[in-house]
Amino acid sequence: MKIILLFSLMMMSFFGQSQTITLQSFATGFDSPVEITNAGDSRLFVVQKGGLIRILNTNGTVNTTPFLNISTLISSDGERGLLGLAFHPNYTTNGYFFVNYTNISGNTVIARYSVNSGNPDIANTTATILMTISQPYSNHNGGSIKFGSDGYLYIAMGDGGSGGDPEGYAQNLTINASFPTRVFLGKMLRIDVNSTIAPFYTIPATNPYFGQSGLGEILATGLRNPWKFSFNRLNGDLWIADVGQSSVEEINKVANPLPNTGINFGWRCYEGNSTYNTSGCAPSSTMTFPFAQYARSGGACSVTGGYFYTGSTYPNFQNKYFFTDYCDDKIRMVNSAGVITTTTSFSGNNFVTFGEDVNGELYIAGISSGTIYKIIDSSLSSSDFETNGFSLFPNPAKESFTIKGSTVNLATKIDIIDLTGKLLFTKQVSTNPENTITTASLSKGIYLVSVETTNGTNYTTKLIIE
Template sequence: MLSERMRNVLIVVPMLALLALLSACGGGGGSPGTPGPAPTPPAATTGNLAVVASGLPAGATPSIRVTGPNNYQQDLTGSQTLANLAAGTYSVAAAPVTVGRVVYSPSPATQSAVVTAGGTVSASVSYGSVDVNIALSEVVANLDNPTWLTAPTGDTRLFVLERPGRVRIVENGSTLAIPFLDIGARVFTGGEGGLLSMAFDPQFASNGYFYLYYTDQQQNIVIERFTAGSNPNLADPTSGLVILRVAHPNFTNHFGGQVTFGPDGYLYLGTGDGGGAGDPSGNGQNLNALLGKLLRIDVRGAAPGQPYAIPAGNPYANQPGRRAEIWASGLRNPWRFSFDGSQLYLSDVGQDRREEVNVQGADAAGLNYGWNTMEGTLCYNAATCDRTGLTLPVFEYDHGANDANGCSITGGFVYRGSAIPGLAGRYFYSDYCRGYLKSFLASGGNITEQRDWDIGAIGNVVSFGRDGQGELYLLSSRGSVHKIVRAAP
């Protein structure tokens, strides 16, 4: 038998040989060799945009929208760095902000910022204050139920409609003795009927055309074109061409009343649902009826044999059982609507509870505004209150107890005049029952800067008007016309 010492020697020798072999092969210690090059980090593909807003009082928030590549859109209410943006050009658009009676205007209102991969670019918006006070200045009084005021672009005259059928001219504060046009013999004035609105052709300066919306002696809604005469203050009463006649036989309310040209050059008109309460004939949801609709027609080639054509893009053209003139449906009594650039502001008078304003893109075809399934955002026909496919208003107000907030909205215009820059972009409206003047700012589907302008009592506000310079007016049932002006400090 081997001794203990010999056994240990026999174990250690093979282990030393194994360690020597591993060392020769580079394992288990020794020099690690020369290291290879460090890996290259991946190239940056995105960048950052730092938006800095200043100039607003404590507690006020800016209104900034950033848009860019790949349909990027982000609304900001304060200074913020937007990270990981795709490289490209971004637009930074800031809207005015009202705090109390002071409007803070952004500078610049719009700017571009180029985001580069791996970099950070800054965009600064500085707000400055403009104290806005407005008042009403009476322009003319003692008119016979004024319903509408308009003028050709750039014209200093005011064309004011009187419900019995006269178009009057107000020039330098005086109403001319002879009406521009008098069609009283053919106008029905019962209920809500009468001469209700007027639109000058976009080419009025060269063709002299203008269009009237009125109710005839059979209670039909009529759109008729006339031509200005050789005397610029007198129209040719024999030049009438009926463009469209819509039967309205059963009731003397809900005639609608607005005719205007859209930014696309087509003629739009808003018809009521035929009257009564609750749309008893179901016209609002009937696409084979012209009542309770916003209609769009092409009158550029109007002639006795073919007074209008159907514009390409009308949503129900060439569809059996649907009227090709319809642009939008589901309206109760769209007394007033207006365009502001690419936006449509459409107010619709409610039944018993809600008054509404719909703000949509001017090119949005085939919208259904919900009546008589809905009254604003409230279910009206509760048994079938299915909102599928309906476009609900972006702004509404409840009548309140005893109509404390109003009972019948009088829609107006977005201010784009030059006399009061701080009002730019605000939509003005009133209510027939309360006679107030209010406004709001619509941006990105949101309603902000709601304001009551505290103008005092001027009676029932029947309509707004806009002159050839873009300034706004209110027409009162008392027979007066008031202009919105800048008030003394």
């Protein structure tokens, strides 16, 4: 009983600590990366603003040949470019994926491509264009596209640009005959892309404007520039980061199942919870206000949306949505109560996208640095482990890890214990300052490593196996 009690107290001490977010460089050399996603396997696909999609492997290497190169089709000045990528839920059988880019005329294009049947690392260059949406200005293009748990493709559109939504697009539902597709600006669109006849999509019957010519694709209104949205892959909740005008950056959350009555996120009537320009606006009671927001202060200027953490490697990350800001490079988390916590700055990156791998672990990319980082919780060691001269590396580990001690504090025995307290591995070691342990027999997850020293003292730390 004493052993169990002591172990329980030790566990409480470990998990009472707050997480420490650290960025671990995973791959470098990208040219303006703006999206990271996966196709249901271990690869990551990195979208470069100039028109290339590159494959990033689990060992951090990047394929020399791009998965797709459509740079000749794209205008990439300012906020324009190849901005979004989404793989069809049935990608393994139909090979379809979809992109969002601004063409050489500056208009938004949603197009379908397919993978080469003989090489899974190369895409066919023939496209089927589903939508072309007229853009009046060069900024506020939105860009994210994602599949929801309902199997439909969601498309986030900015308000068309300039500043203050001068044309009132975000609240507008009246079609301009000269530019009919501009009614989609400032909206979230939802379409079913499983049609085999032009325009190669249909409108879900649950869309709020279903049956209304020219409006059926619209799911929600009142967005300014939704720079990244995502779905919680476990429960289908929708998270949208919407860039503010001058004062407030906002995070919107819509629980699954999404309402089919038409969501209005408030812009240009409101910026976050604050009044912006309510001329001609519907009552505030009809609008959906942010789940969380933060002020443009301390260098913040433009929110970058991320993901609700659904991985298993870092328990401290669970039940939190991750996002950041382009200007201050601080990673932020918001919990279920809407409380935001903020890290110090990882400056020099200009973070514009997060990524989620097939296991729900998170990555982040800097458009300026061209670096893809893995987001990890570095609060792995108990204080006495490090202060007594021990270190464990790499952590997270894949095939092995090494424990290094000082010349006056040598390990004689190393134990690996799972989080239930079960002893999985023990090894008597020599008085060598460094001892390497293979981890081939361990599954992915978190473990405790206990070191017994020459004087009989035990020191413990956490180990993550990837």
